[in-house]
Amino acid sequence: xxxxxxxxxxxxxxxxxxKEFIDQIQGDSSVWGEGRFINIxxxxxxxxxxxxxxxxxxxxxxxxxxxxxxxxxVAFAGHYAIVGPKHFSHSxxxxxAFNVIERLVHLIAAVAWVVLVPxxxxxxxxxxxxxxxxxxxxxxxxxxxxxxxxxxxxxxxxFWFVRMLPATYDLKWMFMVGGYLSKNKKPIPAGKFxxxxxxxxxxxxxxxxxxxxxxxxxxxxxxxxxxxxxxLGLSQxxxxxxxxxxxxxxxxxxAVFLLVHIYMAVFAIKGSIHAIITGYKEEEEVYILHHYxxxxxxxxxxxxxxxxxxxxxxxx
Amino acid sequence: xxxxxxKFLCDLDRCIDCDGCSVACDSGHELALDVRRRRVITLNEGxxxxxxxxxxxxxxxxxxxxxxxxxxxxxxIREDAIVLHDKNTCIGCGYCxxxxxxxxxxxxxxxxxxxxxxxxxxxxxxxxxxxxNSKEEFHIYGQNRIAEGKVPLCAAMCxxxxxxxxxxxxxxxxYRDRVVARKYSRGASQTxxxxxxxxx
Numbered sequence: 001x002x003x004x005x006x007x008x009x010x011x012x013x014x015x016x017x018x019k020e021f022i023d024q025i026q027g028d029s030s031v032w033g034e035g036r037f038i039n040i041x042x043x044x045x046x047x048x049x050x051x052x053x054x055x056x057x058x059x060x061x062x063x064x065x066x067x068x069x070x071x072x073x074v075a076f077a078g079h080y081a082i083v084g085p086k087h088f089s090h091s092x093x094x095x096x097a098f099n100v101i102e103r104l105v106h107l108i109a110a111v112a113w114v115v116l117v118p119x120x121x122x123x124x125x126x127x128x129x130x131x132x133x134x135x136x137x138x139x140x141x142x143x144x145x146x147x148x149x150x151x152x153x154x155x156x157x158x159f160w161f162v163r164m165l166p167a168t169y170d171l172k173w174m175f176m177v178g179g180y181l182s183k184n185k186k187p188i189p190a191g192k193f194x195x196x197x198x199x200x201x202x203x204x205x206x207x208x209x210x211x212x213x214x215x216x217x218x219x220x221x222x223x224x225x226x227x228x229x230x231x232l233g234l235s236q237x238x239x240x241x242x243x244x245x246x247x248x249x250x251x252x253x254x255a256v257f258l259l260v261h262i263y264m265a266v267f268a269i270k271g272s273i274h275a276i277i278t279g280y281k282e283e284e285e286v287y288i289l290h291h292y293x294x295x296x297x298x299x300x301x302x303x304x305x306x307x308x309x310x311x312x313x314x315x316x
Numbered sequence: 317x318x319x320x321x322x323k324f325l326c327d328l329d330r331c332i333d334c335d336g337c338s339v340a341c342d343s344g345h346e347l348a349l350d351v352r353r354r355r356v357i358t359l360n361e362g363x364x365x366x367x368x369x370x371x372x373x374x375x376x377x378x379x380x381x382x383x384x385x386x387x388x389x390x391x392x393i394r395e396d397a398i399v400l401h402d403k404n405t406c407i408g409c410g411y412c413x414x415x416x417x418x419x420x421x422x423x424x425x426x427x428x429x430x431x432x433x434x435x436x437x438x439x440x441x442x443x444x445x446x447x448x449n450s451k452e453e454f455h456i457y458g459q460n461r462i463a464e465g466k467v468p469l470c471a472a473m474c475x476x477x478x479x480x481x482x483x484x485x486x487x488x489x490x491y492r493d494r495v496v497a498r499k500y501s502r503g504a505s506q507t508x509x510x511x512x513x514x515x516x
Contacts, residue, residue, distance in 0.1 A: 026352055036372045036419035037357045037505075043417040049381075053415045057384030123387060123409065131388025131405035139407050140431055218410055221423065221432065241414045 030229070030236035031222045039237050048234075048241040061248040062124040068256045069121070076263045083181060086269045088288070094280035095294075095303060097192070105155045106276050109204070112149035115141055117255045124248070143219060150212055157205045163192050164202065169292065170195035179289075180268065187291035187315045194289065196260070203257045207250055214243035214250075284308055291315045321378075321397040321484040322440060324471075325491055325506040326371045329498070330478030333358050333369035337470035337479050341373070341438070344469040345458025351422045353438040354470050368502055371470065371479050374399065374420035374438035375507040382412035382421060396483075398440045403456050408432035440481065441468035 026032040031039075043049045055061050098106070119138040126135045169189035178196055179188045188194065193201065217228075218240060228239055265273040269289070275281040286294050287308040292315070297303045333356055341347070341354040354373035360366040380399045383391035390405035391412075401412075412435055413421040423432040443460030446453035453460055461468055471481040480487045487506075495501040 026350070026355075031413070032352060032355070032419050032422070034357055034359070036355060037359060037370065039419060040417055049415065049417070053381045053385055056387075056411060056415070057381065062387075123407070126388035126407060126409075127386075129388075131390055131407055135388055136407040139409060140429075143429065143431065219432075221410055221413075237414065237419065240410070244411065244414055 026222070028224065029222050030224065031240075035236065039235050042235050042238055046234075046238065048238050048245065052241045052245055055245070055248070061252075064249065065121060065124055065252040065255060068252050069259065072256050072259045072263075076259075076267070079180070080267060083183060085267055086180075086183070086185075088269070088271075088282045088285040090271060090282055092307065093283040093303075095283055095286050095297065096279055097275050097281040097286075098279045100279065101155070102159050103276055103279055105152045105159065108148055109152040109156055112145045112152065113204075113254075113258050115145035116149065117258050119145070120251050121255060124251075143215075146212060146215055149208060153205060153208060153212070160193070160201060161205075164198045166195075166198060167191060170198065185288050186313055187287065188289050189315060190290050190292060191296070192290055192293040196264070200257045200261055203253060207254060211247060211250055211254060214247040217243040218247065287312065320395070322376060322482065323397070323484045323487060323507050324373065324375060324440075325480045325487045325504050327478040327480065327491060327494065327504055328368045328370055328502040329500070330476040331356070331369040331371060332476055332478070334475055336473045336475050337371045340469040340473035347436070347458070348424050351424050351436045353420075353422065353436065370505045371474075372418055372420075372505065373470070374416075374440070375418055376438075376440060377417075377507055381415035381417070385411045385415040387411060392445070394442065398442045398462070400439055400442060400444055400457075401435065401437070402445045403434040403436070406434040408434050410435075412437075441466070 029035065119142040122129055122135060122138045123142065129135050169191075172189045173195040176188070178190070178194055179186070221240065222236070225236065225239070228234075229236060232239060232242075234242065265276070269285065271282070272285060281290075283306055287306050294303075294306065295315075298305060335356050338352065338354045338356055342352065345353070347353060354371060356369055356371045358367065358369040360368065376397055376399045378397065380391065380393065383389075383393060383399060383401075386401075386406075387409060388405050388407055390402045391399060392401070393399050408423055408431065410421075410423065410432060413419065413423070420437045422436045424434075424436060425432065439457050439460075441459055441461035443449070443453045443463065444457035446456060448463045449460050459469065461472075466472065468481050471477075471479045480490060491504055
């Protein structure tokens with residue numbers, strides 16, 4: 001008789017409902033179940049809660065982001081006023097740099113980041129925006145844009161990661177800050193991507209990956225994650241605290257690099273943004289700013305020797 | 317700062333895990349299923365001499381860490397130290413939960429993509445910023461029994477009177493008298509006097 005009853009209840013799906021109910025009333029929650037009580041000592045023992053309350057409570061996260069962003073903007077204004085932008089001839093040949101899929105993936109990532117960074121900063125300064133509907137909308141857009149970025153992350157990484165590996169001439173590039181401190185046009189030691197672009201690439205992909213992971217941890221909040229908890233040796237609530245800390249600090253770095261990226265493409269090198277729209281880079285720009293890539297293309301016979309060989313020196 | 321300070325205290329020697337407090341809270345405030353403002357937890361279950369139960373909700377801390385970390389500053393602390401918040405300002409980011417030692421803040425998952433809704437937590441039956449005892453206040457924050465001169469539901473419902481709520485010196489006095497009378501004590505769960513937010 002009991003067996004029959006058992007099968008009847010199985011058939012009516014009572015067990016499934018029960019599981020759902022237990023989930024819903026947080027019966028097995030690691031944050032709100034027993035965790036409510038057993039997590040109290042972790043609040044005092046390890047430093048995550050203290051660090052988080054200290055930094056967030058005193059507004060250090062927001063200050064860090066604000067100072068970094070303002071410093072970058074001031075530096076750019078200074079650079080634009082003192083050194084000024086670089087102009088390259090648009091009337092000579094063009095070199096095909098990015099195929100249509102690369103450009104499309106970049107576009108998806110670009111849209112995502114242009115939403116992610118401002119909404120993130122608005123959330124950091126939520127009080128100044130009065131909270132409520134507007135900041136909540138930003139929070140939701142932040143989540144939606146993450147999906148776009150996650151879609152573009154893997155192809156972007158796959159397309160470019162080999163060319164983004166560090167090379168010895170990157171050090172030279174860094175010592176001369178990419179030649180951006182002078183208006184002199186002479187070939188700069190850089191491959192298809194210079195050391196600055198490489199740094200940005202790693203921040204955007206590896207940093208972006210950690211931003212997605214920590215953001216997702218905070219978004220889903222309460223879930224059984226024994227793997228994460230055991231590898232890190234942390235309770236669920238401490239995982240969340242750590243995520244918030246990492247997300248805030250790394251987020252400031254992402255915001256800074258995005259601004260640098262936009263400044264370079266739009267202001268510092270006039271018209272260079274067209275390379276990622278049309279796929280073609282100006283021949284002079286490639287010759288000067290990506291000299292080793294020019295030499296590589298020349299060696300492969302993909303381009304003819306440039307007229308700029310006579311005009312400028314040549315890097316060995 | 318007013319000298320009145322409201323607080324909860326759960327007498328661990330009296331709590332019998334009957335769940336009267338949490339059921340009263342869920343029902344009286346007409347809470348959604350995924351919001352549990354108050355919860356009874358039994359620890360060391362089955363270990364003789366070590367098993368005990370306690371009732372846990374927002375402890376209405378002094379200088380509450382949730383209020384410190386809120387990025388939109390939706391918290392406000394009443395004269396009598398009850399910690400409340402404005403759900404219309406809240407963006408549901410979850411920071412208050414990370415800052416809370418007691419896991420008090422709750423997040424209903426009603427929206428599309430199951431985004432976190434506005435935070436919900438124990439109000440010590442003191443409602444919210446809406447007009448006192450209005451329909452809106454009840455709908456968003458639950459009953460405002462303090463305004464009606466009544467004891468919060470959980471403590472009112474407690475069968476063994478393990479859960480005490482009220483002015484802190486009075487609550488402490490009752491607990492002290494009990495301990496003196498029964499001559500033993502496992503302790504009490506209450507807003508800790510060495511709450512870290514004060515020390516940091």
